[in-house]
Amino acid sequence: MVSYSMKALILSAGFLIGLLVGLFPSPERPRPKWWQITVFLFFSVMIAVALLPPLGGSFSDAVLMSRVTGNKIVPVKATLLPETLVRDEQAGTWTMQMRDFSEPNIRATVIFPFEPPHDAKVAVVRMYRAESDVMFRATSVLSTDPLFTLPFIPDLNERARNIYFHVPLSWVAVLAYLIAMIYSIQYLRKNDHAYDVKAVSAASIGTLFTFLATVTGAIWAEFNWGTFWNWDPRETSIFILLLIYGAYFALRSAVENEDKRARLAAVYAIFAFVSVPFLVYIMPRIMEGLHPGSGSDVNAGPIVSAQPDALNPIKQIIFSLSFCSFTMVFFWMLSLRIRTGLLEYRMARQE
Amino acid sequence: MLRPALFAEIPLIVRQIIAVFHKDLRSEIKTRYAINAVLMFVLTTVAMIVFSTADERLSNGLASGILWIIMFFSAMTGLSKTFVSEEERGTGLLLQLSTPPTAVYFGKLFFNILLTVVLYTAAVLLFFLFIHEITIKTPLLFVAVLLLGSIATASATTIIAAIIARANTRSALFPVLSFPILLPLVLSGVEATYQSLTGIAFGQAQSNLIILASYSVVLVAVSTMLFDFVWKD
Numbered sequence: 362m363v364s365y366s367m368k369a370l371i372l373s374a375g376f377l378i379g380l381l382v383g384l385f386p387s388p389e390r391p392r393p394k395w396w397q398i399t400v401f402l403f404f405s406v407m408i409a410v411a412l413l414p415p416l417g418g419s420f421s422d423a424v425l426m427s428r429v430t431g432n433k434i435v436p437v438k439a440t441l442l443p444e445t446l447v448r449d450e451q452a453g454t455w456t457m458q459m460r461d462f463s464e465p466n467i468r469a470t471v472i473f474p475f476e477p478p479h480d481a482k483v484a485v486v487r488m489y490r491a492e493s494d495v496m497f498r499a500t501s502v503l504s505t506d507p508l509f510t511l512p513f514i515p516d517l518n519e520r521a522r523n524i525y526f527h528v529p530l531s532w533v534a535v536l537a538y539l540i541a542m543i544y545s546i547q548y549l550r551k552n553d554h555a556y557d558v559k560a561v562s563a564a565s566i567g568t569l570f571t572f573l574a575t576v577t578g579a580i581w582a583e584f585n586w587g588t589f590w591n592w593d594p595r596e597t598s599i600f601i602l603l604l605i606y607g608a609y610f611a612l613r614s615a616v617e618n619e620d621k622r623a624r625l626a627a628v629y630a631i632f633a634f635v636s637v638p639f640l641v642y643i644m645p646r647i648m649e650g651l652h653p654g655s656g657s658d659v660n661a662g663p664i665v666s667a668q669p670d671a672l673n674p675i676k677q678i679i680f681s682l683s684f685c686s687f688t689m690v691f692f693w694m695l696s697l698r699i700r701t702g703l704l705e706y707r708m709a710r711q712e
Numbered sequence: 713m714l715r716p717a718l719f720a721e722i723p724l725i726v727r728q729i730i731a732v733f734h735k736d737l738r739s740e741i742k743t744r745y746a747i748n749a750v751l752m753f754v755l756t757t758v759a760m761i762v763f764s765t766a767d768e769r770l771s772n773g774l775a776s777g778i779l780w781i782i783m784f785f786s787a788m789t790g791l792s793k794t795f796v797s798e799e800e801r802g803t804g805l806l807l808q809l810s811t812p813p814t815a816v817y818f819g820k821l822f823f824n825i826l827l828t829v830v831l832y833t834a835a836v837l838l839f840f841l842f843i844h845e846i847t848i849k850t851p852l853l854f855v856a857v858l859l860l861g862s863i864a865t866a867s868a869t870t871i872i873a874a875i876i877a878r879a880n881t882r883s884a885l886f887p888v889l890s891f892p893i894l895l896p897l898v899l900s901g902v903e904a905t906y907q908s909l910t911g912i913a914f915g916q917a918q919s920n921l922i923i924l925a926s927y928s929v930v931l932v933a934v935s936t937m938l939f940d941f942v943w944k945d
Contacts, residue, residue: 615876621878624941633892
């Protein structure tokens with residue numbers, strides 16, 4: 362367990378490193394080779410640690426899940442106690458005591474229909490509650506002596522991995538719009554066409570990220586809440602963000618004169634941004650909704666919650682890493698898009 | 713209008729705002745450029761809803777939603793006219809030369825507020841003329857929603873109207889650009905209307921009215937800063 366301030370530190374480090382490294386040397390300059398390799402490494406490590414490690418729950422998770430209908434099998438991370446291994450010849454099973462990894466004073470008996478691993482210290486075993494709360498039946502061994510495991514969240518199960526993609530994608534969707542708005546303000550102040558190219562680049566990559574956040578969210582909603590779309594406040598806010606991006610490009614395509622197009626689009630980008638902080642950061646926390654951290658919810662959501670189950674250090678570090686990597690990848694795409702945009706603009710001027 | 717002696721004491725900018733408002737009002741009364749078409753549009757929409765609901769009893773929630781659909785689309789057909797007509801008649805340049813942008817913006821904003829109040833009132837009267845089973849239980853709240861909703865709609869759409877007057881596909885673009893900005897207003901508006909239909913006391917339903925009012929203030933403030941860039945060539 363980590364303290365709340367530790368969690369805040371880990372997360373803000375992710376945000377800050379992502380922004381600082383992402384903005385280096387500047388959004389429109391080419392990236393040095395070492396920068397590209399670093400970002401590539403960050404991103405691949407993040408994908409690997411979000412997808413590959415097994416989930417590791419506790420015996421109490423398995424007990425809790427046995428009361429819920431549906432999938433009762435829980436991957437439990439526990440220490441093996443090989444000296445307690447007993448072979449039941451009649452039933453053809455093995456029984457062994459195991460000590461819970463996160464709560465070491467809890468011991469339980471696990472019935473294995475196959476020979477349990479004995480050369481390992483810790484194992485993640487998929488099991489379900491048998492006759493009593495200290496008696497479990499194993500179905501398979503997921504992993505022995507894992508380097509680390511991701512926390513098991515009841516109801517989410519393996520789907521919890523999506524949090525490392527869906528949440529950073531949504532964050533970048535808003536960040537991209539913020540950057541497009543800042544470039545729009547710069548355009549109006551300095552009347553330099555390069556800022557218009559930068560604003561439209563940020564907006565077009567922002568559209569992609571908004572779309573991906575919507576799709577990952579919709580797929581997650583289908584398997585957790587039963588429908589692809591529920592008009593939860595956060596779904597409404599990302600929908601409005603998509604509409605704003607759509608309207609921005611519709612406006613751009615409707616004006617032929619270059620200066621006029623840049624000016625009108627910049628004004629619209631700034632004007633439409635007025636509602637975004639309210640819709641994204643305030644409304645979903647006040648109104649009732651399905652996302653964690655909404656008005657009807659007891660906890661404040663995975664990012665700012667101080668509850669012990671939201672303070673898993675592994676989860677925080679991967680979360681922070683994924684925020685950081687997605688931000689850096691966004692800035693990489695942005696710099697490429699800005700540079701091609703500026704080249705196209707200069708070529709069009711020369712013709 | 714005001715007596716000349718009194719008129720001279722008012723600051724110049726206010727006089728200019730009044731002049732722009734007065735010009736738009738007189739031109740509207742003379743040509744009925746917006747109001748006739750839009751009132752017919754409201755009538756058509758209400759008739760369409762009466763026919764399509766047939767003998768169904770509308771619930772309060774459904775009625776407040778339908779009312780806002782009529783109001784939203786009537787605003788979308790009517791409110792772009794103030795700027796589009798300047799562009800079509802070619803009078804925009806004259807107005808630019810004679811009046812500062814702030815005066816143009818506020819003159820048009822007040823004209824749009826008046827137009828929206830008229831449109832919304834017409835929509836509501838026709839709606840309740842044809843659909844009897846709905847009654848307003850908190851009239852004060854309903855009037856407040858109508859008034860604040862008009863102000864909010866006009867403050868969100870006036871600058872958008874100025875933007876689309878400069879673009880090519882005007883009529884289609886106006887609702888597309890306005891909707892994301894109007895949606896927070898429509899959400900609170902529908903909820904407050906529903907509260908007035910179900911009879912929640914005025915004091916308990918203030919939060920939505922506060923949202924409508926404060927959002928309008930923010931939109932007008934941002935519009936004032938941005939209007940110069942849209943208006944000047």
